[in-house]
Amino acid sequence: MAEIAVEATETPAQLPHVKVAILGAGKMGGILLQAFLKQNLFAPAQIHATVAHPERAIALSTQWGVDVSTDNLAAASQADLILLGVKPFQVPELVESIRPALTRHKTLVSFAASVKTRAIEEAAGMDIAVIRAMPNTPSALGAGAAALCRGRFVSEEQMELAHRIFETVGRTVVVDEKHMDAVTGLSASGPAYIYIIIEALAEAGVKVGLPRDTATQLAAQTVFGSAKMVLETGYHPALLKDAVTTPAGCTIDGILELEEGGLRVTLIKAVMRATQRARELAAG
Secondary structure, eight states: OOOOOOOOOOSOOSSTTOOEEEEOOSHHHHHHHHHHHHTTSSOGGGEEEEOSOHHHHHHHHHHHSSEEESOHHHHHHTOSEEEEOSOGGGHHHHHHHTGGGOOTTOEEEEOOTTOOHHHHHHHHTSOOEEEEEEOOGGGGGTOEEEEEEEOTTOOHHHHHHHHHHHHTTEEEEEOOGGGHHHHIIIIITHHHHHHHHHHHHHHHHHHTTOOHHHHHHHHHHHHHHHHHHHHHHOOOHHHHHHHHOOTTSHHHHHHHHHHHHTHHHHHHHHHHHHHHHHHHHHHO
16 A cells, blocks of 8 residues: 655644554554644654564654654653554553553553453553544545544543544544444445445446446546545435436446345445454454
8 A cells, every 4th residue: 555645844733732652553553643744633753653673663763754663662651642553462462561651641542443442441450541443444545434432431532632633534433332343344344345346347347348447447436426425415325326317228227237136235244244253353
């Protein structure tokens, strides 16, 4: 995935009084860090990040202009807001390792799938604010979707801060924790489903005679534009579909093939299965 270009800026940061640690600046952690810099949410001096390997830390520190190390405890000690970007099975051990740096005034934000807020609170060993987030990979281009849920000790101010930081990479919603596995199945896994749809539409374009690059561009832009119509008009997708579907026209024949092929049911089942898998992971 292409890195986001980050340009130096003289403009004061939007949140100059918040120090941030990103523990595990891998795929999603790196996406968020670069978005923070690009949108000037935090100044480089406010951010401390960690990765697993020293060579990678040096390379990323040079690339991003922020402090990157392999020392999670040191990074957490310097932060008010601590983002946990490691794999789900690594979260409890990571939180336990930074326990000496934690206080009730700090906020932990985890974007590890299926790890519950209560498990993180217990690993911290104190009544600390824990927020779960589930972003998705289009966040790399500022077109992501993220859902947030709050733990037992989260204040409105802390929740507002989390909402603010994830809005830098797309749209954000707040849900109850019981819905987070469904979010994983829908919007976190969803880009993969959409890529398959774009690929299939492009293949169809090739089948009916279009050059492959033209077919792919038309398919991707059609998906993009259709999503934009739903989000910006507020109309139900069925209403927008009906506006395209003229009587005895081409579109209704295409829709008939989709319905006979079970596309609608297959997509529903895909989200259901991914949600169930997320629940299985949460249960250990």
